[in-house]
Amino acid sequence: MASANISFDQIPASIRKPGKYFEFNTKLAVRTLPGNLQRVLILGQKLASGSQAERAPADLFSDEQAAQLFGQGSQLHLMARAAIKANPYLQLTAIAVNDPAGTAATGTTTLAGTASGSGVVTLWVGASRVDVAINSGDTAAAVATALAAAVNAQPSIPVASAAAAGVVTHTCYHKGAIGNDIRLQASCNAPGLTATAAGMGGGTLEPDYAAALAAVAGAGHHILVGPLASQAQLAALRSHLEFVSGPMEQRGAIGVFGWPASLATGTTLAGQINSGRITGAWHRGSLRLPCEIAAAYAAVLASEEDPARPLNTLELAGLDVTAIDQRPTRTEQENALYNGLTPLEIGPGDRVQIVRAISTYTRDLQGVNDVSLLDITTIRTLDYVRKACRERIALRFPREKLSERTPPKVRSELLDVLFKLEELEIVEAVEDNKDALIVERDLQDVNRLDAKIPVDVVNGLHVLAGRIDLLL
Known part of the structure; x- marks a missing residue:
């Protein structure tokens, strides 16, 4: 207090006993920028066989652990497996909800006739393949029974199968709309x-994730994975992201969803969300x-x-290589990129790659086209800049007095x-922009500084x- 340029936190100015007193000041120790480790949170449904309680976050490190905590073949198990396959070094957390009170989706595989020769019946349940050998003389009922048993022998396939009179009925493990997205394909040679x-x-109702999101609102995850690609679910995720990422909470995060259906329905969904913090693949x-x-x-x-580095061409390991007639043309990719949808493409070596990672934000509140938050890297960069500025000021000025000397120090x-x-x-x-960096005292609150940071x-x-100019 007695020095014009040096302040002490632990040595009082009222000392009278002779001595040499030194305290340690760590406020100036950190001169670098903070790290930017990204933590991912997945939300989804669990099965009764899972040991983890509902709405209790769990850090995940393996496919097997997810199966134990949330049930083999559960939505969260499948999500964790896909995430870890794509990035084995991921910082991954999961939080579960129970099934809604709706009905479970069902589908059928119908066998007909009697085999006059040997062959194989192949069933695809989503991306999982099941093969059953057929011998001459096998009836449809016998093959159906064998097929149901083969499906049930793979508990990571998210359906339970039962055979009756040559028809295999597949019932999703979970109640709710999730099962409607499971694709079935069958062939027999x-x-x-x-x-x-x-x-x-036939799957009805979606879980309410509001309580689950509220339970992790203070956890500080950077990327949240939406379990369902529906307007209701993504709107709830958008509200959560706006809350935790706002100027009061300051825990910047983005949301992610996946879309395997048509371009028209995908861009419609993106337009309904229109958020600079949500991106859909x-x-x-x-x-x-x-x-x-x-x-x-x-x-x-x-x-x-690196929040500013583009994500073009990065591979999503583990995703399936789609049929040639399903791969978007360049015109369709352009359409997606103009309408808030991030296209994936099949690159060299049959690798699934990101074309360009964009947000769903395309228009401002007036409905005017706005490219300010087009790339998802933009909001991630702003989040990191805020984090870097906030942490530097917190380190340098934990107990600072506000005088005429303070604004220049903060600005510096x-x-x-x-x-x-x-x-x-x-x-x-x-x-070029440093003159626009302003730090000044607030006109109403005598204890507050205001800053404008370009x-x-x-x-x-x-x-x-x-x-290319041709010269002859």
Whole structure:
């Protein structure tokens, strides 16, 4: 208190006993930017066989652990498996809800005829394949019974199967709309015998994730995976993200969903959400559930800790290679990118890759086209800049007095953060914009400083246009 430039936290100014007194000051120790480890949260339904309680978060490290905690073949088990496959080093947390009070989706596989030769009946349940050998003379009823047993022998397949009179009925493990997205495909190459699959349907109601989201509101996850790609579920996720990412809570996060259906329905859904914090991966024709696509996409997003670096061409390992007639054309990809949907494509070596990761935000509150939050990297960069500025000020000024000397000191620290961010190519043009960095005392609250921080985020290099001139 007695020095114009030095303040002490532990040595009082009233000392009279002679001595040499020294305290340690760690407020200036950290001169670098904070780390940016990305934590992923998946939400989904559990089975009664799972040992984890509802709405109790659990950190996951393996496929087997997820099966034990949430039940083999449960929605959360499938999501965890997809996420870990896409990024084995993922920081992954899961929180479960019980099934809604609705009905479970069902589908059928119908066998007809009698085999006049040997062959195989093949059933696809989502991305899981089941094969049953057929011998000459096998009846439809016998093959149906064997097929149901083969499906039930793989507990990670999310349906229970039962055979009767040549018809195998598949019932989703979970009640609710989740089962409607399970795809069934059947084929048989044994002469005299046919196999026909009727798609899953009839699942009703969706779980209410409001309580689950509220339970983890303070946990600080960076990427949240939506379990269902529906307007109601994504609207609830949007509300949660706006709350935790707002200026009062300041725990910036984004949400992710998956979409295996048509371009038209996907862009319609994206337009209904219209959020700079939600991104959806479009993988048309995929046999994977929307929640599995979302989990893999989120895991890959988390693998990139540089918030400004584009995600183009990153592989989503574990996702299925779609049929050629389902792969979007360049025109369809452009349409998706103009309407808030992130297209995936099949790259060299049959790798599923991100074309360009964008948010669902396309229009402002007036309905005017707005590209300010087009790339999902933009909001992630802003979140990181806020984190870096906030942590620097918290470290330097934990118990600062507010005098005329304070605003210049705060401004100096913020400017230093911006220059360090520029060194990492997260922001740019700091020198050009530094005059716009203002730190001043509030006109109403005598204990408050206000700051205006110009941030020119570094954009991704997505397009290179060149003209080749022919010279003869």
